[in-house]
Amino acid sequence: MGSSHREAILDSVRRAVSAPAFVLEPKTVSKPIDLGSHIRGALDSPIGCAPLRAIVSAGDHVLLLVDDLTRPTPRAQLLPPVLNALNDSGVSDDAIRVLIALGTHRPMTRSEIEKAFGDEVVARVAVENHDFRDLSLLVNVGRTPSGTPIVINRRVLEADFVVGIGSIVPHPEAGWSGGAKILQPGVCGEETTAWTHMLAARQPNHLALAGNESNPVRLEIERVAHASGLRFIVNVVFDGAGQIAGIVCGDPVAAHRRGVEIARRIFLCDISERADAVVVDAYPADLDYWQGIKPLAFATRAVKHGGAIVLVGEFPEGVSPVYGQELRGAGRLDRAGLRTEESAGRLLPGVCTEALYLHAAIRAVADVFCVSTGLSPADKLALGFRHAESIEAAIQASLGSAGDPVSVGIILQGGDVLPVPREG
Numbered sequence: 001m002g003s004s005h006r007e008a009i010l011d012s013v014r015r016a017v018s019a020p021a022f023v024l025e026p027k028t029v030s031k032p033i034d035l036g037s038h039i040r041g042a043l044d045s046p047i048g049c050a051p052l053r054a055i056v057s058a059g060d061h062v063l064l065l066v067d068d069l070t071r072p073t074p075r076a077q078l079l080p081p082v083l084n085a086l087n088d089s090g091v092s093d094d095a096i097r098v099l100i101a102l103g104t105h106r107p108m109t110r111s112e113i114e115k116a117f118g119d120e121v122v123a124r125v126a127v128e129n130h131d132f133r134d135l136s137l138l139v140n141v142g143r144t145p146s147g148t149p150i151v152i153n154r155r156v157l158e159a160d161f162v163v164g165i166g167s168i169v170p171h172p173e174a175g176w177s178g179g180a181k182i183l184q185p186g187v188c189g190e191e192t193t194a195w196t197h198m199l200a201a202r203q204p205n206h207l208a209l210a211g212n213e214s215n216p217v218r219l220e221i222e223r224v225a226h227a228s229g230l231r232f233i234v235n236v237v238f239d240g241a242g243q244i245a246g247i248v249c250g251d252p253v254a255a256h257r258r259g260v261e262i263a264r265r266i267f268l269c270d271i272s273e274r275a276d277a278v279v280v281d282a283y284p285a286d287l288d289y290w291q292g293i294k295p296l297a298f299a300t301r302a303v304k305h306g307g308a309i310v311l312v313g314e315f316p317e318g319v320s321p322v323y324g325q326e327l328r329g330a331g332r333l334d335r336a337g338l339r340t341e342e343s344a345g346r347l348l349p350g351v352c353t354e355a356l357y358l359h360a361a362i363r364a365v366a367d368v369f370c371v372s373t374g375l376s377p378a379d380k381l382a383l384g385f386r387h388a389e390s391i392e393a394a395i396q397a398s399l400g401s402a403g404d405p406v407s408v409g410i411i412l413q414g415g416d417v418l419p420v421p422r423e424g
Contacts, residue, residue: 048254058090076118101186179256285415
């Protein structure tokens with residue numbers, strides 16, 4: 001997020017209220033990590049397993065699962081050292097493939113791939129998108145002990161060794177991104193992803209899963225990844241200035257937990273008291289509302305029940321290129337209404353249905369005002385939001401009767417920040 005964008009949001013709030021109750025944003029580290037000088041050491045001294053050179057054999061076919069454009073992972077800088085380490089183990093570039101772990105997101109275009117991965121990577125190895133709905137790419141390999149069907153991209157089964165590459169930030173269902181999440185939902189079929197997402201929707205407190213690395217959804221995701229053969233991860237943690245605060249390599253669970261320890265210090269922000277209204281900047285989850293639901297969910301941790309959240313985001317791809325019609329069609333329903341639709345067979349359990357339950361849980365906590373050029377007034381109405389032309393107008397509309405005391409908090413980089421109120 002640029003400084004001008006940050007200051008514009010702060011100025012808008014200050015024009016509406018004398019002083020914000022709090023301003024939350026990711027913390028910055030005093031000594032960021034230089035990726036080039038640390039990656040090889042992290043690969044040689046991984047967490048919870050032997051070094052990469054000891055567990056990859058010459059002649060192996062290696063699959064790198066790498067996250068997509070909705071994540072800030074520095075692919076162009078991170079992948080070449082990984083490729084070089086594999087080369088040193090006797091694995092040629094021809095035996096390495098990159099599969100973009102899209103989950104249920106839209107595919108990346110060729111120009112987006114070239115920009116994100118860099119000229120060196122796309123010249124050295126094959127890079128392709130996962131497609132969660134292409135049955136010709138998917139293989140059913142059974143179920144986890146708790147019953148989740150494991151339907152994965154066949155590239156995973158074809159590989160001798162699978163590495164997951166991503167970054168760690170709070171996540172509303174899995175607790176945190178990174179780790180095994182690169183495989184589920186990253187390269188799974190819709191059936192598997194629907195199962196784990198509906199597990200989130202069935203939890204007593206859907207909104208409490210974020211920030212909990214041991215929640216039932218995260219643990220089930222890790223069971224899917226273990227059964228599918230994910231052997232090694234490379235995860236980075238950014239600070240609020242976009243600097244690398246940590247890099248962890250190794251076992252998909254043990255290394256991930258070490259990364260979460262670092263990420264917790266960056267992204268969890270204490271507040272002494274919830275505010276009457278919270279202005280949340282959706283960045284960096286502002287590609288579409290499918291991403292924007294994350295900062296909105298996180299903001300419920302900072303607002304009083306019955307208060308107001310002002311969601312601010314560009315959302316250039318609208319509600320969602322994949323699930324836009326479904327979200328607009330049922331976005332005004334509360335949880336009881338969604339259960340009725342589901343029971344009647346008009347709403348099938350799945351990824352979008354879980355998102356609708358999360359959306360409904362958010363709206364049960366606070367009224368949502370939306371300031372966005374990417375979402376039309378009709379989109380906002382369909383989602384049960386109130387349209388506002390500016391942050392100031394949204395705050396004024398949310399203040400209530402004249403003379404009532406009101407507190408307004410601000411969350412910057414809301415797609416990454418998880419507020420922690422004093423009461424927990």
